[in-house]
Amino acid sequence: MGMTVTHPNYITPEGFAKLRAEYDHLLGTERPRIVEIVSWAAGNGDRSENGDYLYGRKRMREIDGQLRRLSKKMKDAKVVDPRQQPDKGRVYFGATVTIADEDDNHRTVTIVGNDEADASAGRIGWGSPIARALRGAAVGDLRRVTLPAGEREYEVMEIAYPT
Known part of the structure; x- marks a missing residue:
């Protein structure tokens, strides 16, 4: 395993604001909406045949993955104006x-x-x-x-x- 040199991940202030906005939107709007669908669908009987429930669970995983990626990008980002x-x-x-x-x-x-x-x-x-x-x-x-x-x-x- 060679040494990996991690260069700072430069980003403009505008670029950073976009990441931040996407993160906030997913966390504040998108995710709560899906949570609502999932809990509503979960209360609707058989989950194995419940499209809303299965879709919701899948979408939750996608959102959580995206939130992790965005959070890491923001943590690694070095804002340069x-x-x-x-x-x-x-x-x-x-x-x-x-x-x-x-x-x-x-x-x-x-x-x-x-x-x-x-x-x-x-x-x-x-x-x-x-x-x-x-x-x-x-x-x-x-x-x-x-x-x-x-x-x-x-x-x-x-x-x-x-x-």
Whole structure:
């Protein structure tokens, strides 16, 4: 068993608020509703054939699993506000970066926590290959990224942080 290095699980304040809201909703709204269904269904005779009861029990396990996962994510999360980044001339957590490939195709990505990444919205996780390659880069720097499709070289065109 090799040593596992656990990197801090960075997350933006907004990302953390989303986890918190999801946790609160499950605990405060979703779970009590299911508890109600389960106890109502339990009072309705034969549990082995009771769809509501069986569904409720299954849903409870899902909710409890989700609550555990969210709770762990929040415990491990290190909230970093990109607005507080002292060196805004380089790519760090929370930066929005415009990069250009060899064919001068421009792409803009925002580097966020792995738990809040959404590639279709241009939000890429801190641990992703592109984010790793861009860390610490300044405008004009060239960075090589190994992607499934092969190796690409990107030039950093622009770096912005939320204000």
